[in-house]
Amino acid sequence: xxxxxxxxxxxxxxxxxxxxxxxxxxxxxxxxxxxxxxxxxxxxxxxxxxxxxxxxxxxxxxxxxxxxxxxxxxxxxxxxxxxxxxxxxxxxxxxxxxxxxxxxxxxxxxxxxxxxxxxxxxx
Amino acid sequence: xxxxxxxxxxxxxxxxxxxxxxxxxxxxxxxxxxxxxxxxxxxxxxxxxxxxxxxxxxxxxxxxxxxxxxxxxxxxxxxxxxxxxxxxxxxxxxxxxxxxxxxxxxxxxxxxxxxxxxxxxxx
DNA sequence: CGGAATCCTACCTGATACTG
DNA sequence: CAGTATCAGGTAGGATTCCG
Numbered sequence: 001x002x003x004x005x006x007x008x009x010x011x012x013x014x015x016x017x018x019x020x021x022x023x024x025x026x027x028x029x030x031x032x033x034x035x036x037x038x039x040x041x042x043x044x045x046x047x048x049x050x051x052x053x054x055x056x057x058x059x060x061x062x063x064x065x066x067x068x069x070x071x072x073x074x075x076x077x078x079x080x081x082x083x084x085x086x087x088x089x090x091x092x093x094x095x096x097x098x099x100x101x102x103x104x105x106x107x108x109x110x111x112x113x114x115x116x117x118x119x120x121x122x123x
Numbered sequence: 124x125x126x127x128x129x130x131x132x133x134x135x136x137x138x139x140x141x142x143x144x145x146x147x148x149x150x151x152x153x154x155x156x157x158x159x160x161x162x163x164x165x166x167x168x169x170x171x172x173x174x175x176x177x178x179x180x181x182x183x184x185x186x187x188x189x190x191x192x193x194x195x196x197x198x199x200x201x202x203x204x205x206x207x208x209x210x211x212x213x214x215x216x217x218x219x220x221x222x223x224x225x226x227x228x229x230x231x232x233x234x235x236x237x238x239x240x241x242x243x244x245x246x
Numbered sequence: 247c248g249g250a251a252t253c254c255t256a257c258c259t260g261a262t263a264c265t266g
Numbered sequence: 267c268a269g270t271a272t273c274a275g276g277t278a279g280g281a282t283t284c285c286g
Contacts, residue, residue, distance in 0.1 A: 011227035020143040064233025076267045095215040104134035110187025199247045
């Protein structure tokens with residue numbers, strides 16, 4: 001049982017709002033190995049726009065998942081790093097990732113089977 | 124490290140597409156205790172519209188996460204039940220849920236602190 | 247009861263251009 | 267380099283209505 005995630009403002013729900021944005025998990029994953037600069041993250045998380053990256057990073061900082069450190073040098077340098085809370089979050093995320101690796105082909109198969117059957121009956 | 128979830132079509136990314144829709148996790152959570160009928164799920168997952176519930180359920184069936192069983196009785200009765208794959212997915216999900224319960228207040232605190240500081244400097 | 251079909255809106259997002 | 271600002275488009279999602 002996942003508890004009682006059926007009232008709109010339970011923790012689970014809020015977490016889903018947070019990680020459900022598709023990018024949070026990837027960014028957190030990109031930072032587990034150590035701090036990265038803005039552009040570095042953008043390169044790792046392929047497909048993210050600079051705007052969304054900015055937004056997501058800021059909200060993660062706001063949530064205490066990671067810290068932002070700006071070095072006042074002439075070519076600006078800003079580093080993002082996971083907080084303890086963030087590293088903490090990375091663990092269950094990694095389990096999810098493992099599930100994905102192990103079962104995603106099964107999902108694909110199920111999907112193909114479903115579509116095949118569906119196309120057949122759609123005559 | 125979350126692996127290499129940075130190419131657009133890795134398993135992790137696909138999983139995020141699946142569970143990132145905000146409702147999947149809640150529906151799966153609602154079904155861990157046993158099969159439920161359409162309306163039952165709708166009641167448990169507060170706030171979901173009938174349309175989205177239908178969509179999400181169907182895509183979950185398609186992905187092999189759960190099964191749909193329609194009983195041909197006069198008041199229609201349809202039950203949804205987790206497959207093994209689905210029960211399997213529920214485990215890492217539960218860990219995430221646990222994280223949420225344990226840390227969401229910390230996130231809230233960080234959020235409040237951030238906002239306070241932000242309002243102060245926004246003069 | 248368990249959907250399907252339609253309409254309509256809000257937000258999320260990407261693309262682009264500009265700034266310190 | 268690391269953002270901010272603006273605008274346009276697509277789409278997830280809600281509300282409503284009707285069907286088997």
